[in-house]
């Protein structure tokens with residue numbers, strides 16, 4: 150919040166001037182107003198200061214202002230000033246929730262003491278709100294990144310640990326695995342949660358505009374730059390900037406970006422003036438940046454600078470055991486989105502979902518959940534009547550494969566409970582697994598894998 154933290158309202162000019170001057174001697178900067186109305190526009194839920202107002206004024210009086218401010222935020226301290234010893238008024242002001250009540254004449258020191266106390270109280274209230282918001286978002290992480298596999302437990306643990314620091318972070322994972330979801334979660338658990346989160350897709354920026362988009366420019370920096378403009382980096386001040394697909398950043402720009410990371414300043418195009426930049430950078434990549442470095446497409450120095458705090462988002466193939474529960478959650482979300490209340494998922498669908506491979510990861514699973522809720526064939530490509538297993542034998546085989554796959558996933562790699570549950574011999578199970586290309590480690594091999 151910019152501007153002074155003390156708003157002083159009095160219809161008498163002399164009173165405004167002398168109070169402001171006196172408070173300045175106590176190092177308290179004041180914004181003065183001759184009427185109450187504009188103050189209502191000035192204060193909001195996040196206003197971090199206090200209001201000092203005369204009671205009797207033409208137009209909106211102090212009591213009415215107090216009531217309106219309490220509607221905006223009942224915890225903004227309002228100090229009312231009166232010229233008359235009016236007990237009745239003081240009582241109703243107390244009832245209406247005034248912070249303090251001051252009778253004229255008063256000394257500047259007395260006013261300063263009350264204001265300081267009110268400001269401390271306001272800071273405390275806002276800090277508590279911030280902490281509560283952060284705590285709420287922390288609890289939320291499990292709902293936003295669900296999964297019981299060890300890889301997901303580890304991911305959430307690391308996310309909270311890195312979120313507690315201000316380190317620039319690299320997020321690696323396959324397409325659709327949830328890198329952007331993880332980036333937002335990281336922002337939300339960090340101390341920057343209440344500041345902007347700006348996502349920039351490096352692969353989608355036109356190469357000739359990319360620099361001015363990121364760094365901004367001064368008027369006349371290039372033909373067509375009529376007015377100065379903030380770049381996306383500056384829009385993210387105080388907050389987090391996500392650079393999606395960092396591997397697509399043009400090679401020349403990588404050097405400039407590295408300088409931003411190291412020096413925390415940017416220089417707008419057409420200017421020589423470096424501007425300090427307080428942001429946290431998060432970069433994502435679905436390609437192996439180490440290989441890009443080896444191929445000469447990515448700068449090694451930038452890679453080493455980014456590869457310090459790293460989060461790996463597992464693909465669904467690496468956490469198969471999570472697929473059924475994740476699917477159920479995505480169905481619930483889709484049902485809410487489409488206003489459907491009857492989204493019961495039959496076991497055969499779960500079996501089918503558990504047995505499939507999901508190369509498009511959560512994005513693909515989410516599409517399947519949407520299609521299920523809408524009553525469409527879940528696999529988009531088999532929507533046409535020619536596609537997909539139509540013959541009874543093929544459909545039975547697909548069903549059987551799904552049942553075996555989900556049983557394998559559920560029993561974490563040991564075969565005995567699987568053939569017992571399915572009521573077949575070990576040999577039969579083995580043959581069917583071979584026939585359907587299933588592995589006994591299905592859904593489990595990843596559990597011991599370190600991320």
Ligand SMILES: Nc1ncnc2c1ncn2[C@@H]1O[C@H](COP(=O)(O)OP(=O)(O)OP(=O)(O)O)[C@@H](O)[C@H]1O
Nearest residue numbers: 293294295323324325326327328329330435511512
């Ligand atoms: N854990 C999750 N719970 C619910 N939805 C999720 C989860 N993870 C990802 N999604 C959804 O899956 C889709 C893909 O997620 P996201 O954009 O974060 O993936 P990505 O890894 O950044 O993909 P890409 O590399 O293709 O940009 C989004 O619609 C997102 O809402």
